Amino acid sequence: MHKKYSPVQPPKRLLMGPGPSMVEPRVYAAMAQPVVGHLDPYFFEIMEDVHSLLAQVYGTNNHFTMAISGTGSAGMEAAVSNFVEDGSKLAVFASGFFADRIAEMGRRQGAQVVRLEKPWGVTFSADESRDFIKREKPNVVAYVHAETSTGAVNPGEVICEAAREVGALTIADCVTSLGTMPVEVDRTGIDIAYSCSQKGLGAPPGLSPLTASARAMEWLHKRTTQNHSWYLDLKLLDEYFGASHRYHHTAPISMFYALREALVVVSEEGLEQRYERHRRNHLAFVAGMEAMGMSMHVAAGHRLPALNTPVVPAGIEDMKIRKRLLDGDGIEILGGFGPLAGKVFRVGIMGAGSTKENVLLLLEKMEDALKAEGYAAPASGRAAAEKYYTSRLT
Amino acid sequence: MHKKYSPVQPPKRLLMGPGPSMVEPRVYAAMAQPVVGHLDPYFFEIMEDVHSLLAQVYGTNNHFTMAISGTGSAGMEAAVSNFVEDGSKLAVFASGFFADRIAEMGRRQGAQVVRLEKPWGVTFSADESRDFIKREKPNVVAYVHAETSTGAVNPGEVICEAAREVGALTIADCVTSLGTMPVEVDRTGIDIAYSCSQKGLGAPPGLSPLTASARAMEWLHKRTTQNHSWYLDLKLLDEYFGASHRYHHTAPISMFYALREALVVVSEEGLEQRYERHRRNHLAFVAGMEAMGMSMHVAAGHRLPALNTPVVPAGIEDMKIRKRLLDGDGIEILGGFGPLAGKVFRVGIMGAGSTKENVLLLLEKMEDALKAEGYAAPASGRAAAEKYYTSRLT
Numbered sequence: 025m026h027k028k029y030s031p032v033q034p035p036k037r038l039l040m041g042p043g044p045s046m047v048e049p050r051v052y053a054a055m056a057q058p059v060v061g062h063l064d065p066y067f068f069e070i071m072e073d074v075h076s077l078l079a080q081v082y083g084t085n086n087h088f089t090m091a092i093s094g095t096g097s098a099g100m101e102a103a104v105s106n107f108v109e110d111g112s113k114l115a116v117f118a119s120g121f122f123a124d125r126i127a128e129m130g131r132r133q134g135a136q137v138v139r140l141e142k143p144w145g146v147t148f149s150a151d152e153s154r155d156f157i158k159r160e161k162p163n164v165v166a167y168v169h170a171e172t173s174t175g176a177v178n179p180g181e182v183i184c185e186a187a188r189e190v191g192a193l194t195i196a197d198c199v200t201s202l203g204t205m206p207v208e209v210d211r212t213g214i215d216i217a218y219s220c221s222q223k224g225l226g227a228p229p230g231l232s233p234l235t236a237s238a239r240a241m242e243w244l245h246k247r248t249t250q251n252h253s254w255y256l257d258l259k260l261l262d263e264y265f266g267a268s269h270r271y272h273h274t275a276p277i278s279m280f281y282a283l284r285e286a287l288v289v290v291s292e293e294g295l296e297q298r299y300e301r302h303r304r305n306h307l308a309f310v311a312g313m314e315a316m317g318m319s320m321h322v323a324a325g326h327r328l329p330a331l332n333t334p335v336v337p338a339g340i341e342d343m344k345i346r347k348r349l350l351d352g353d354g355i356e357i358l359g360g361f362g363p364l365a366g367k368v369f370r371v372g373i374m375g376a377g378s379t380k381e382n383v384l385l386l387l388e389k390m391e392d393a394l395k396a397e398g399y400a401a402p403a404s405g406r407a408a409a410e411k412y413y414t415s416r417l418t
Numbered sequence: 419m420h421k422k423y424s425p426v427q428p429p430k431r432l433l434m435g436p437g438p439s440m441v442e443p444r445v446y447a448a449m450a451q452p453v454v455g456h457l458d459p460y461f462f463e464i465m466e467d468v469h470s471l472l473a474q475v476y477g478t479n480n481h482f483t484m485a486i487s488g489t490g491s492a493g494m495e496a497a498v499s500n501f502v503e504d505g506s507k508l509a510v511f512a513s514g515f516f517a518d519r520i521a522e523m524g525r526r527q528g529a530q531v532v533r534l535e536k537p538w539g540v541t542f543s544a545d546e547s548r549d550f551i552k553r554e555k556p557n558v559v560a561y562v563h564a565e566t567s568t569g570a571v572n573p574g575e576v577i578c579e580a581a582r583e584v585g586a587l588t589i590a591d592c593v594t595s596l597g598t599m600p601v602e603v604d605r606t607g608i609d610i611a612y613s614c615s616q617k618g619l620g621a622p623p624g625l626s627p628l629t630a631s632a633r634a635m636e637w638l639h640k641r642t643t644q645n646h647s648w649y650l651d652l653k654l655l656d657e658y659f660g661a662s663h664r665y666h667h668t669a670p671i672s673m674f675y676a677l678r679e680a681l682v683v684v685s686e687e688g689l690e691q692r693y694e695r696h697r698r699n700h701l702a703f704v705a706g707m708e709a710m711g712m713s714m715h716v717a718a719g720h721r722l723p724a725l726n727t728p729v730v731p732a733g734i735e736d737m738k739i740r741k742r743l744l745d746g747d748g749i750e751i752l753g754g755f756g757p758l759a760g761k762v763f764r765v766g767i768m769g770a771g772s773t774k775e776n777v778l779l780l781l782e783k784m785e786d787a788l789k790a791e792g793y794a795a796p797a798s799g800r801a802a803a804e805k806y807y808t809s810r811l812t
Binding site: 027029031032033034035036037039041043044047050052053054055056057058059060061062063064066070073076077093094095096097098100101105125128129131132133220222228229230250251252253254255271272273274275276277278279281282284285288291350356358361 | 421423425426427428429430431433435437438441444446447448449450451452453454455456457458460464467470487488489490491492494495499519522523525526527614616622623624644645646647648649665666667668669670671672673675676678679682685744750752755
């Protein structure tokens with residue numbers, strides 16, 4: 025009963041894993057502002073800002089564009105549970121962990137799940153995407169725009185177009201893309217997109233930005249079965265977030281402050297500049313890896329800027345490298361899991377953490393750690409990245 | 419695109435509604451500490467602290483005692499969705515809004531819901547509680563320990579005993595009781611209890627502390643149907659929070675910092691002292707209300723210390739009083755809803771906000787607001803409360 029608790033004082037970390045990513049001081053400052061009530065006029069202003077700022081980042085005019093009061097996985101469950109019902113046919117593009125999670129959530133809603141499979145990190149061609157959807161004629165198509173488990177991007181244009189042709193709704197997992205690369209919900213034709221607060225947007229974890237098209241909401245209002253989830257029922261959430269502000273749950277006020285401020289940071293930087301920053305730092309990191317004789321798991325042209333998966337060199341245990349970085353330098357990177365366990369590192373270069381300084385530091389420290397474990401890089405990764413930055417000044 | 423956003427700067431509020439309640443500066447300071455990864459050893463320490471501190475407040479030795487990554491309603495949905503399945507018989511003690519919500523969630527899981535009904539704010543006798551359970555022989559019994567919509571307490575001993583006799587699990591909603599009055603999960607025999615972070619515990623909203631008995635977890639592991647919710651599946655959460663720390667979702671790190679610090683504050687004050695503080699401030703408030711000629715909606719002996727429901731005097735519009743308090747004095751109280759709309763105020767005297775100063779200030783300001791709307795109190799509420807404090811110095 026009488027244990028003495030010291031204050032919360034986390035060790036200094038440079039977060040370069042798959043998320044959470046680094047959070048700017050002004051976002052922490054906003055989060056620590058005094059809580060107001062969830063029906064306070066001031067909180068409605070915050071919600072309105074979150075709505076309009078999210079709409080910009082998502083590239084959408086959707087009326088329902090708001091943050092779900094849970095983490096990214098809650099957003100995934102909101103997407104699946106609202107639009108996949110008992111007896112639905114759900115088609116999943118499956119080449120990574122989070123696609124599998126969508127499939128699992130679909131099964132839990134009673135859906136028949138059909139999968140187009142590829143090894144983790146391999147993407148789908150336009151033809152096979154189109155053929156799969158036309159053949160299966162599902163009610164809902166789900167794909168992962170940015171696979172956090174593999175580092176691969178799956179562009180959605182062909183998928184969304186084919187889905188529309190067979191009358192299916194599309195769900196896109198944008199957890200690791202939002203704020204780091206264009207998502208363009210409306211232009212792509214995505215019906216439901218969800219993400220998280222703690223990766224490309226640079227807020228702490230705890231909220232899941234979600235947007236749903238008018239077409240999707242229309243389908244939802246006609247749905248004859250009820251969502252098993254009350255907490256994530258978008259029809260109820262729409263009434264709370266909408267003009268009537270009908271009480272649903274007590275929103276996590278502080279997290280909304282943080283997300284709102286993080287979105288202002290994104291808006292002030294400008295989307296194009298932000299994407300270009302992520303692209304440059306990603307390419308510099310890849311140049312460094314390659315100079316060190318390491319290869320990337322995902323083929324060029326299909327790589328996420330925010331999440332990099334260099335292959336662990338033969339004879340090296342990824343856990344030992346990660347432990348050296350964490351214990352010695354306070355740098356967090358993670359490893360692969362599932363079929364990629366022990367085979368790749370997962371290096372996040374996203375949000376506030378996507379800087380030249382961080383890339384150079386990480387390359388240097390990775391080189392040190394690999395060397396200590398017996399891997400001799402043929403050339404300096406840091407020097408190669410520096411050269412990349414110098415040669416591409418614009 | 420180029421709207422200028424000012425920093426997050428909420429108006430000064432004294433939160434005396436049904437929650438969120440006031441948050442201490444040291445809790446905000448903890449929340450704003452830098453985020454670490456959700457698999458960082460430091461975060462596991464935080465989770466361990468949250469576990470053991472919550473166990474003290476809940477009065478339990480349950481292995482599963484942790485915070486769910488959503489607000490109080492997510493905790494309710496976790497309780498219902500894990501332990502109520504398609505075809506279950508769910509018995510609900512229904513005399514308030516949150517009991518109705520449990521019933522609604524039960525229906526969404528496919529349960530047959532049976533209700534023992536009372537007008538909102540009226541409690542159940544031992545005999546009728548026992549008879550209801552023995553007659554219905556349900557699989558799960560749910561009751562609201564502290565009804566936030568009415569201000570009434572439903573003690574659980576008889577309910578839990580009768581439920582055990584018919585082999586039913588019990589769910590107790592402790593959203594407005596935890597941290598303000600004894601909950602005593604083990605002694606009462608509750609199987610599943612859930613609460614929230616932002617009322618009696620004094621953290622911002624965003625987490626839902628939940629505990630489940632060994633008996634409940636055993637039932638869950640034998641359950642043959644699958645929880646429709648993946649996000650709230652306690653079997654998966656148990657693996658993440660437990661020794662193996664198997665990845666489930668990215669926990670809202672900052673909210674865990676805040677809850678951990680709020681629980682340390684509770685622990686430092688001491689539970690008995692904390693309950694006594696809530697009791698005294700509640701009784702002082704009631705003395706003030708009665709001096710002002712106002713009555714309490716809930717009968718004496720059945721009132722929550724944390725949530726008070728004075729009856730709105732005849733001829734007074736509650737909204738006008740609330741608006742005067744909010745706009746004029748920055749004080750938030752809420753009104754009733756459902757059958758109690760316009761009939762009661764809902765006044766929270768809880769957590770860090772439960773102080774003599776706040777009670778006296780609120781009584782004074784309520785008296786002013788009521789007077790401005792044409793209600794003349796026969797005596798000063800503030801003076802009556804002061805007298806209460808003076809006459810009960812110990």
